[in-house]
Amino acid sequence: EADIYQTPRYLVIGTGKKITLECSQTMGHDKMYWYQQDPGMELHLIHYSYGVNSTEKGDLSSESTVSRIRTEHFPLTLESARPSHTSQYLCASSASSYEQYFGPGTRLTVT
Amino acid sequence: KNQVEQSPQSLIILEGKNCTLQCNYTVSPFSNLRWYKQDTGRGPVSLTIMTFSENTKSNGRYTATLDADTKQSSLHITASQLSDSASYICVVSDRGSTLGRLYFGRGTQLTVWP
Numbered sequence: 001e002a003d004i005y006q007t008p009r010y011l012v013i014g015t016g017k018k019i020t021l022e023c024s025q026t027m028g029h030d031k032m033y034w035y036q037q038d039p040g041m042e043l044h045l046i047h048y049s050y051g052v053n054s055t056e057k058g059d060l061s062s063e064s065t066v067s068r069i070r071t072e073h074f075p076l077t078l079e080s081a082r083p084s085h086t087s088q089y090l091c092a093s094s095a096s097s098y099e100q101y102f103g104p105g106t107r108l109t110v111t
Numbered sequence: 112k113n114q115v116e117q118s119p120q121s122l123i124i125l126e127g128k129n130c131t132l133q134c135n136y137t138v139s140p141f142s143n144l145r146w147y148k149q150d151t152g153r154g155p156v157s158l159t160i161m162t163f164s165e166n167t168k169s170n171g172r173y174t175a176t177l178d179a180d181t182k183q184s185s186l187h188i189t190a191s192q193l194s195d196s197a198s199y200i201c202v203v204s205d206r207g208s209t210l211g212r213l214y215f216g217r218g219t220q221l222t223v224w225p
């Protein structure tokens with residue numbers, strides 16, 4: 001089992017609130033990723049990072065932002081949550097393009 | 112357009128039975144193909160990874176096959192157990208970028224009944 005952690009696991013929050021989803025890995029991986037997944041649908045890449053101070057937007061447009069100040073930490077922030085942001089958010093990390101290790105996910109519900 | 116299609120969308124089998132899940136892809140240039148198992152409310156966990164030159168790879172009761180010519184893969188589960196109930200996701204990686212871009216299928220939702 002990979003050492004990648006996400007908190008909180010579940011979050012219910014009202015519209016307009018600012019939220020930060022945490023992701024940490026202890027494997028020393030340079031590459032980290034954020035995916036969004038709706039029920040029964042495929043994962044969509046929303047952000048990725050090659051290393052410290054490197055962040056890029058993914059395939060799916062997202063109003064969220066990310067930062068990578070430390071190798072092990074890759075938080076995702078929503079400045080003003082909306083019901084359309086309700087989804088599962090999965091964080092992953094990798095040392096190469098060959099394998100990605102996923103965290104347990106955060107189930108976000110915006111009311 | 113790079114795509115990954117999985118079938119069936121859902122499957123119900125009895126405990127102890129075998130089943131086979133299918134994956135067709137159009138990703139090019141091909142790098143590798145992975146099968147992940149995702150339990151409800153959890154992140155995907157890798158079962159197998161196969162490169163272009165590999166035809167078959169096993170991981171316990173899971174056996175994946177790859178036909179790179181027809182761009183098809185299958186995941187065979189032997190002697191199913193209740194704990195096999197999960198979504199099985201086929202993921203294909205291309206060689207076209209240093210990121211190793213992943214293309215995800217929507218998964219096959221497998222339910223194993225006692």
